[in-house]
Amino acid sequence: xxxxxxxxxxxxxxxxxxxxxxxxxxxxxxxxxxxxxxxxxxxxxxxxxxxxxxxxxxxxxxxxxxxxxxxxxxxxxxxxxxxxxxxxxxxxxxxxxxxxxxxxxxxxxxxxxxxxxxxxxxxxxxxxxxxxxxxxxxxxxxxxxxxxxxxxxxxxxxxxxxxxxxxxxxxxxxxxxxxxxxxxxxxxxxxxxxxxxxxxxxxxxxxxxxxxxxxxxxxxxxxxxxxxxxxxxxxxxxxxxxxxxxxxxxxxxxxxxxxxxxxxxxxxxxxxxxxxxxxxxxxxxxxxxxxxxxxxxxxxxxxxxxxxxxxxxxxxxxxxxxxxxxxxxxxxxxxxxxxxxxxxxxxxxxxxxxxxxxxxxxxxxx
Amino acid sequence: xxxxxxxxxxxxxxxxxxxxxxxxxxxxxxxxxxxxxxxxxxxxxxxxxxxxxxxxxxxxxxxxxxxxxxxxxxxxxxxxxxxxxxxxxxxxxxxxxxxxxxxxxxxxxxxxxxxxxxxxxxxxxxxxxxxxxxxxxxxxxxxxxxxxxxxxxxxxxxxxxxxxxxxxxxxxxxxxxxxxxxxxxxxxxxxxxxxxxxxxxxxxxxxxxxxxxxxxxxxxxxxxxxxxxxxxxxxxxxxxxxxxxxxxxxxxxxxxxxxxxxxxxxxxxxxxxxxxxxxx
Numbered sequence: 001x002x003x004x005x006x007x008x009x010x011x012x013x014x015x016x017x018x019x020x021x022x023x024x025x026x027x028x029x030x031x032x033x034x035x036x037x038x039x040x041x042x043x044x045x046x047x048x049x050x051x052x053x054x055x056x057x058x059x060x061x062x063x064x065x066x067x068x069x070x071x072x073x074x075x076x077x078x079x080x081x082x083x084x085x086x087x088x089x090x091x092x093x094x095x096x097x098x099x100x101x102x103x104x105x106x107x108x109x110x111x112x113x114x115x116x117x118x119x120x121x122x123x124x125x126x127x128x129x130x131x132x133x134x135x136x137x138x139x140x141x142x143x144x145x146x147x148x149x150x151x152x153x154x155x156x157x158x159x160x161x162x163x164x165x166x167x168x169x170x171x172x173x174x175x176x177x178x179x180x181x182x183x184x185x186x187x188x189x190x191x192x193x194x195x196x197x198x199x200x201x202x203x204x205x206x207x208x209x210x211x212x213x214x215x216x217x218x219x220x221x222x223x224x225x226x227x228x229x230x231x232x233x234x235x236x237x238x239x240x241x242x243x244x245x246x247x248x249x250x251x252x253x254x255x256x257x258x259x260x261x262x263x264x265x266x267x268x269x270x271x272x273x274x275x276x277x278x279x280x281x282x283x284x285x286x287x288x289x290x291x292x293x294x295x296x297x298x299x300x301x302x303x304x305x306x307x308x309x310x311x312x313x314x315x316x317x318x319x320x321x322x323x324x325x326x327x328x329x330x331x332x333x334x335x336x337x338x339x340x341x342x343x344x345x346x347x348x349x350x351x352x353x354x355x356x357x358x359x360x361x362x363x364x365x366x
Numbered sequence: 367x368x369x370x371x372x373x374x375x376x377x378x379x380x381x382x383x384x385x386x387x388x389x390x391x392x393x394x395x396x397x398x399x400x401x402x403x404x405x406x407x408x409x410x411x412x413x414x415x416x417x418x419x420x421x422x423x424x425x426x427x428x429x430x431x432x433x434x435x436x437x438x439x440x441x442x443x444x445x446x447x448x449x450x451x452x453x454x455x456x457x458x459x460x461x462x463x464x465x466x467x468x469x470x471x472x473x474x475x476x477x478x479x480x481x482x483x484x485x486x487x488x489x490x491x492x493x494x495x496x497x498x499x500x501x502x503x504x505x506x507x508x509x510x511x512x513x514x515x516x517x518x519x520x521x522x523x524x525x526x527x528x529x530x531x532x533x534x535x536x537x538x539x540x541x542x543x544x545x546x547x548x549x550x551x552x553x554x555x556x557x558x559x560x561x562x563x564x565x566x567x568x569x570x571x572x573x574x575x576x577x578x579x580x581x582x583x584x585x586x587x588x589x590x591x592x593x594x595x596x597x598x599x600x601x602x603x604x605x606x607x608x609x610x611x612x613x614x615x616x617x618x619x620x621x622x623x624x625x626x627x628x629x630x631x632x633x634x635x636x637x638x639x640x641x642x643x644x645x646x
Contacts, residue, residue, distance in 0.1 A: 053540050074546040086537040090559045100545035147545075 002064040002154035009059035019045040020211045032181050034202035035191045042211040043191045079148035080157040085140045087132040094128040097147045118146040138169045158190040207231050229362040241329040243282045257325040262301045265351050271366040283355035289331035292346040300348035308343045403615035426611035439598035447576035450515045454572030462527025480521045506588050514582050519575040523568040530564035566631040595620045
């Protein structure tokens with residue numbers, strides 16, 4: 001079991017492309033950490049540097065307190081599950097899983113025991129004699145995970161392992177990997193571009209964009225306290241709504257954008273006045289926009305008249321899209337009331353759940 | 367996974383008719399040569415269309431093996447071709463791998479230079495080859511032939527191997543690396559087994575290059591004891607009188623090893639061995 005620590009880790013490719021810039025990250029023993037971000041954000045590069053498949057241009061990487069920058073992958077005591085599984089096609093499932101143990105000169109009886117055990121944990125015992133091509137996608141994924149767990153490594157690395165599976169299987173495997181983490185009690189680092197996977201699996205989530213770590217936090221903290229515009233927009237589905245507008249003082253501080261004016265609560269106003277910024281971006285999550293007729297127990301803003309553009313019934317909830325200012329906003333409602341497109345209603349924002357961002361730095365200011 | 371389409375009865379009949387026609391088209395000339403080889407005497411021209419002629423005899427074959435140095439030439443050809451195939455497989459598998467996986471200065475120019483050599487017709491290379499081999503004292507020797515043939519076959523086979531390696535996902539090698547395999551071990555245990563179809567083609571191509579080559583051989587080899595099969599065959603087609611019986615019997619025998627080799631390797635010539643390893 002092990003800790004992983006990155007200190008000022010930077011990766012610059014030969015063509016001067018910076019893939020990772022000054023990454024600092026501390027992963028505790030037994031922690032499940034998810035690296036998440038849009039494609040090209042450097043999350044896979046970061047994982048591959050931990051694996052030893054990519055060189056580290058500068059900075060230090062420690063596994064279990066030991067600097068491993070120059071240690072080859074095989075001596076880092078890590079195991080990796082690849083996005084495309086990377087099973088050896090000419091070997092059967094048993095040999096695929098036993099390959100690493102054989103190379104490490106484990107006694108045959110021990111190899112047999114571990115492979116059978118992993119087969120049972122993952123429910124692939126009956127396929128041990130099959131070649132990978134005779135397996136379904138989900139089964140191949142299990143073999144790939146099995147190949148990692150027989151080694152009992154210090155750290156497990158997962159590189160988008162579920163992205164080739166269909167939606168239903170993905171949910172199932174997500175739960176199984178979570179269960180596996182509980183059972184094996186080892187450090188796991190998991191890369192995904194899917195924020196739902198990140199939220200549901202991680203003890204801790206690292207959000208990356210353009211090679212820079214944006215925020216490291218627990219799932220709920222990321223959701224409730226995003227540090228900047230990117231994190232706010234990336235975490236949550238449907239995404240947070242953003243309205244660009246200005247702050248004006250009339251008796252109290254007001255946020256104004258085309259067609260909408262909201263007088264802000266004193267606490268928020270104080271925080272915003274302190275920054276001295278006039279142009280801001282207001283962020284509000286879909287569930288924090290309410291139909292005025294149905295909600296009264298919240299600290300709501302003044303009502304806004306809107307015309308519903310599109311209605312998306314999901315079943316357990318409903319998404320309404322409407323125009324406000326220059327933006328299309330989304331609100332989440334309960335399915336108890338049926339709305340129709342073209343219907344005119346009054347909505348209001350929950351003033352305790354509003355986020356304000358500086359449009360230039362994109363940092364959160366209130 | 368797609369299964370072969372099953373045809374309706376008329377479709378099957380149509381397909382087999384076409385296949386049979388084309389097979390006949392391909393086989394008939396070979397049959398004519400065979401019938402020539404078992405004709406008594408030395409008759410090339412005849413009005414008969416029979417494949418098995420009257421008074422058929424294997425005398426030409428007997429002559430070839432017991433009265434002529436044909437067996438000797440055959441062994442020469444076999445030796446030269448086998449060595450060329452071994453050199454071809456050894457060098458093309460490793461060079462192709464380097465070109466596919468490693469980045470090094472001059473890689474692209476080297477790839478280009480290799481393929482450029484293929485642009486020159488053999489007849490144009492004959493003189494420089496001749497001069498070089500004389501200076502190296504390799505004229506009229508197996509070694510000279512082997513070097514010439516290997517040099518001719520390698521550009522194609524290196525490109526071919528490189529192209530095949532490119533289709534093998536690199537993540538397999540990374541997985542092996544993490545599993546604890548050295549680069550050499552990974553190459554032998556993971557990459558080469560997956561590249562078998564390409565290796566089979568490389569071996570076949572190198573062998574064939576040497577086996578049926580005539581132009582270079584006729585320039586480089588003078589000693590009849592060192593003759594390869596194509597030279598030996600040509601020997602029977604003299605300006606005054608051609609021994610058509612021996613010639614055609616020889617032609618049949620020359621083509622046999624290639625057919626056998628092809629049948630042996632054909633199980634490796636099916637592609638798709640990497641199916642199922644990765645999904646992408």
